[in-house]
Ligand code: NAD
């Protein structure tokens with residue numbers, strides 16, 4: 451079959467694939483579908499309970515994409531069409547999950563079911579039908595760093611082996627069961643172990659992806675506009691919401707935790723390399739992040755405030771941040787990962803991938819999108835709220 455001119459990293463032609471993308475209507479799924487439609491000849495079976503973020507691709511598909519993408523509205527918890535769709539595809543990519551920290555300690559049962567139980571049939575159908583699986587896990591399976599257990603000023607905290615997170619070497623360190631924050635990480639770890647075991651015992655061809663804070667346009671929702679007013683999305687959308695409403699950004703427990711942020715479009719390049727280079731990607735777990743984009747959450751708040759002022763033309767707030775306790779913000783049972791530096795050795799060696807976009811640039815693009823997409827809607831919603 452024609453390859454659409456695409457070659458893999460070893461120079462061989464890539465045959466057009468049919469890819470079953472579960473969770474295609476989410477943040478990562480929407481960028482992945484866009485990339486596959488724009489740059490490859492592959493066909494997508496897009497599964498999700500919602501399609502708002504891929505409406506431009508599927509409702510209905512524009513004429514040039516006819517026959518290349520089809521949306522199947524289904525819940526993988528209980529839909530008998532799932533196995534048939536996996537059988538129709540060459541490759542399944544499972545993105546479906548509850549993956550917002552505000553849910554981990556307040557809806558631990560839903561979190562565990564979504565990230566472990568609901569993923570089981572997907573793994574089973576791939577294994578039984580000899581279909582390749584790319585499963586999305588999380589950097590959170592590493593939990594806390596070894597260094598976090600040392601005194602704050604201990605010199606070993608500065609040594610990379612005490613904080614750099616390496617796929618096949620670093621341990622997974624979670625808090626106690628009462629800290630229900632770890633329900634997500636623990637469910638993701640168990641599904642990783644199951645996928646790995648299916649590979650070892652039954653020959654499942656798999657790749658596991660551990661995203662390290664991928665961010666960009668279309669991430670999550672703005673509370674009260676395209677999501678519930680009381681909803682708490684991930685930090686990019688929380689801070690965007692504060693900036694749009696001209697209210698201080700809330701720093702949980704002082705905003706001392708550190709994160710590395712990678713631009714969604716860089717990260718999607720890595721996923722495409724995995725899709726088109728099975729011989730190099732199968733059997734591996736890959737970190738996908740940008741170790742050069744590390745900030746504390748406080749620094750992220752300061753940077754977003756500065757960038758938002760630039761792209762919106764609005765003056766920054768006099769008091770841009772406010773401290774809030776984790777208990778107040780997330781409720782009982784919250785805990786946090788202290789620091790997340792991905793080791794990039796493996797993905798660089800296997801797939802030659804490196805992230806490109808500096809944090810400032812990706813925030814500029816993303817906050818320009820947030821401002822254009824949401825400013826008027828937020829204004830209207832705030833007016834309505836004061837009128838009632
Ligand atoms: P997202 O919430 O935007 O997307 C998940 C999608 O899955 C949603 O559209 C949701 O409707 C769908 N879904 C959930 N349960 C479903 C079900 N039962 N049936 C059908 N569809 C269902 O999240 P995302 O940021 O795109 O994350 C995708 C994956 O990547 C998740 O597995 C997540 O754990 C992992 N991940 C993402 C990040 C990140 O930085 N964005 C970090 C770590 C891990």
Ligand code: UDP
Nearest residue numbers: 551683684685686688700701702707747786
């Ligand atoms: N956070 C914060 N204020 C907010 C939202 C999040 O200080 O309004 C912090 C949160 O406690 C964590 C970090 O930002 O330390 C990243 O949170 P996110 O929800 O993006 O997910 P995580 O990286 O923890 O998976």
